[in-house]
Amino acid sequence: MMRRSLYVSCFPAGLKSLPLPLLRHGTSTAMADKEKRRPGVTPPGMSESKATKLDSDREFLSQAGVGELLRGAILKMVEARSDDPIGFLADHFCNLASESETGTAGCGDGDQLNNSPLSAGAQEQQHLNRALWHLRLAHHSQRSAFSNNVRVAYDLLNLTGPLRQPGEVPEGPDGSCTDSPTTEGGGGGGVKGGLYTQTLQCLCSEGGVPAATSAPLLQRLHCQDHEAVPYDVFRHGVLTCAVFSDYIRQAQRLYAEVCCPDEGPASRALCLAVLGTLKEALETSQGCDTNCCVNANTKANSCLEVNVNAIRYLEASAKISPYKLAQAMSGAQTRGPGGNMDAKEFENAAAELFITRVKVVS
Amino acid sequence: MITAGYICLAVDRVTVSTQTMISVLVYLSDAVTQLLEHKEEYTQFGVIRYFAEYFSSVKNSNHVLFREYNYIRATPHNRASFIRVFWRCYRQIGKSGDLLSMLEYRSLLQLLCPDFPVEVVQSTTRIVLMEDAIDCLMSFSDFLFAFQLQFYYQEFLDSVLVIYQDLLAGKSPNTVIVPTSTSIEQLPSVVAEENDKDGQQQDGVESSTLAQCIDALCDRFKHSHPSRSCMKEILHETDKVCYYSFLMNLAKHETINQTIGALPSKDELLIDPEMDQELDKLIAQISVSPSSNSSGSAVGGLKEVQRKASPRRNIHHRRKVESDGSTEETDSSEN
Numbered sequence: 001m002m003r004r005s006l007y008v009s010c011f012p013a014g015l016k017s018l019p020l021p022l023l024r025h026g027t028s029t030a031m032a033d034k035e036k037r038r039p040g041v042t043p044p045g046m047s048e049s050k051a052t053k054l055d056s057d058r059e060f061l062s063q064a065g066v067g068e069l070l071r072g073a074i075l076k077m078v079e080a081r082s083d084d085p086i087g088f089l090a091d092h093f094c095n096l097a098s099e100s101e102t103g104t105a106g107c108g109d110g111d112q113l114n115n116s117p118l119s120a121g122a123q124e125q126q127h128l129n130r131a132l133w134h135l136r137l138a139h140h141s142q143r144s145a146f147s148n149n150v151r152v153a154y155d156l157l158n159l160t161g162p163l164r165q166p167g168e169v170p171e172g173p174d175g176s177c178t179d180s181p182t183t184e185g186g187g188g189g190g191v192k193g194g195l196y197t198q199t200l201q202c203l204c205s206e207g208g209v210p211a212a213t214s215a216p217l218l219q220r221l222h223c224q225d226h227e228a229v230p231y232d233v234f235r236h237g238v239l240t241c242a243v244f245s246d247y248i249r250q251a252q253r254l255y256a257e258v259c260c261p262d263e264g265p266a267s268r269a270l271c272l273a274v275l276g277t278l279k280e281a282l283e284t285s286q287g288c289d290t291n292c293c294v295n296a297n298t299k300a301n302s303c304l305e306v307n308v309n310a311i312r313y314l315e316a317s318a319k320i321s322p323y324k325l326a327q328a329m330s331g332a333q334t335r336g337p338g339g340n341m342d343a344k345e346f347e348n349a350a351a352e353l354f355i356t357r358v359k360v361v362s
Numbered sequence: 363m364i365t366a367g368y369i370c371l372a373v374d375r376v377t378v379s380t381q382t383m384i385s386v387l388v389y390l391s392d393a394v395t396q397l398l399e400h401k402e403e404y405t406q407f408g409v410i411r412y413f414a415e416y417f418s419s420v421k422n423s424n425h426v427l428f429r430e431y432n433y434i435r436a437t438p439h440n441r442a443s444f445i446r447v448f449w450r451c452y453r454q455i456g457k458s459g460d461l462l463s464m465l466e467y468r469s470l471l472q473l474l475c476p477d478f479p480v481e482v483v484q485s486t487t488r489i490v491l492m493e494d495a496i497d498c499l500m501s502f503s504d505f506l507f508a509f510q511l512q513f514y515y516q517e518f519l520d521s522v523l524v525i526y527q528d529l530l531a532g533k534s535p536n537t538v539i540v541p542t543s544t545s546i547e548q549l550p551s552v553v554a555e556e557n558d559k560d561g562q563q564q565d566g567v568e569s570s571t572l573a574q575c576i577d578a579l580c581d582r583f584k585h586s587h588p589s590r591s592c593m594k595e596i597l598h599e600t601d602k603v604c605y606y607s608f609l610m611n612l613a614k615h616e617t618i619n620q621t622i623g624a625l626p627s628k629d630e631l632l633i634d635p636e637m638d639q640e641l642d643k644l645i646a647q648i649s650v651s652p653s654s655n656s657s658g659s660a661v662g663g664l665k666e667v668q669r670k671a672s673p674r675r676n677i678h679h680r681r682k683v684e685s686d687g688s689t690e691e692t693d694s695s696e697n
Contacts, residue, residue: 057398064409066397070390073413077386085386086439090421093414100410 069096079145080137095133128195131156132202140242150235157191157199190228197222200241207245213351217244220360233361240358244351251350254278255343258329265340273332275346277325279353285316381586385437389420392433423447431477438586441514442624447474449506449625454641456502457632463499467509485519486512489609503631511588511613514622518579518587519609525575526605529567566604573597588618 061067073092082088131153138145200221204214221237223229229237258274259266318324393416397404404412419425423443426434434444452470455462462470464487471478489508490500512519528534573594580587596611597603612618619625626633 060398060401061394064405066394066409069409069413070394074390085382086389086417087421089386089389090414090417093410093417097408097411097414100408 076137079142079148081139081142081145091133095130099130124195127156127159128198128202131199132206135199135203135238135242136206140239140246146239146242147235150238151231153199153238154191154231154234157195158189190230191234192225193223193227193229194225196229196234196237197225200237203238203241204245207242207249209245209248210347213248213347214241214244216351217241217355217358220355220358223361237361244354247354248347248351251278251347252343254350255346258346259343265342266346267333268339268341269332269335270329271341271346271349273328274325275349275353277320277328278350281316281320282353282357284319285312381438385439388436389417392436393417427474429475431475431479434475435513435516438514442622444475445506445510445513445622445624448509449631450637452502453632453634453637456506459501461499461501462505463497467500467505482509482513482516488606489613492606492610503628506625506631507619507628508610508613510622510625511609511618514624515586515588518583521579521583522576523605525579526567526572529571529575566602566607569597569600569603572603572608588612588615589621592617 073089073096076092077085077088080088134149134153134156137149140146197218200218201211201214204218205211217240221240223233254274255266255271258270393413396416397409397412416425420439423439423446426440426444427447434440448471451474455470464483467486468478468480468483471483484496486505486509487496487500489512490504491498576593576597577590580590592612592615596608596615599611614628616627619627625631
């Protein structure tokens, strides 16, 4: 009965810009219409009490901050472009709830929490989980959303002292933060190396990359446990792992395409041809000095450089086009080494092509 | 209103379907309505926790139990969830092989949704019994699959019925559908044929004509419809088709069942060892009390109903969880 009118009052803050009388008029007409259809209801008295109820409902919602809460959730949902918005909202609210529940607990006995080493560890784990949750929100191809999330994750992991509570972490969509320098004063002066490494490990394993495959990459991105990792390094590491996970999934799919499932492993000649094409494309895209994913993501390029890069990417994608691939494969079918290559070996070879192009973090 | 704005933005930017976004809107507004209706109860645990529970129950399809009809049919997800709940609650009937009448199925549905309208049950019954002998008894699986089709694709089937009746009456269905050029050319001949066989109207209509009309209907249908290829496949099988036999074939079509995704395939409909165990436990408990065997299974079904959490229930559940400080044991302690 109240549904429609309540729906209008769902988002009180958002309606501030509308003249209130107009709004009231709209909803009460709708209600009156409905009431007419109900026998035995006296419209005038009812609509008055309804109007009072509407007011109290509106007050309740604004007091409870429901409008803000929902607006934040919807913005996150839009930003993340999830395929499953309901699942996303469920996770989002669960995450917020656990954050606010543990957040208040942390406020209550903050001193105890931070004094005992055990609970400090637990807190660190909690921060790590939350940071990972934020990193999962948006795919790395959605650049500004991803950058925002990396920033939020970095700030979360950077929380070490009791001075900053999770509630203070800037979470709103404050535009792309890629160029803003880290506010190192408030936090611990950088994410701990150990936490950074753990984050990267989790990202790779969540991305479906076997530990053995990601190990050489993590070796390159590794920071010492005691080091304070600056934001740029953190972002580079996270992005590289995200791209790497995608790349390995693609490589796995590529192998599945090359091999016929009924006939066992794919022929070595075919796999080598495919890997060769892949390598050539990667080399084309890489340019002379920087590695490919950093190249794709630092925004400090001059206009000319951007153009050159764009041309290189086009060339590279032409090199890995189905036509080129088919050409290489048909060539390999007639000549080339005999024998087979299994999925693992192919994956490792493909991973190596990628990893050699990742610069070593000092 | 602001939500609508964001949602439009989302539709614009995201490849998620409009239908999904409309669903999000339905859930957001329902969540707020529920919150307002049970303010005192829900706010004890915090508004954020309430929304978390609400959307988790939507995600887990536990949200439609005991809700009003308008809600359970509001989104495709709700419909599928309700079909699944219906199956899970009354699976035992199928297992015992009982045949029930339309009114009995209606009562079962009303246990889950108090204002479930009889019209939907009637339409379902017509699919199962091919329109005649509507007071015959039906097996659970026949009813279930027909119900799934009827409930999930309601609006579409209604439109098809209008087209069908127009075709049957020799009227051009142009008023209902946007005709393609070919259908205009063909229709008069069809109509003439139909008029010739006045006495044999029960045979139905020309399958190919119906297929064309349905195809055009799909083009402009904003609600969901069964996959075109399935419908074509069924209509290609015979020259003439009548509405309810067409629907029966659709109801039995495994692809359509998979698309809706609420039920397992017909062969696996009654297999669920985990629930069997639970039911056995419940029945064992009940058989201690002096109730007859047949009511035992019905109560078992109901218990099952109550175990599934609606958003409201979730909060109660939560309270219990928090009061004894455990999270996992609650389920077993309930049994």
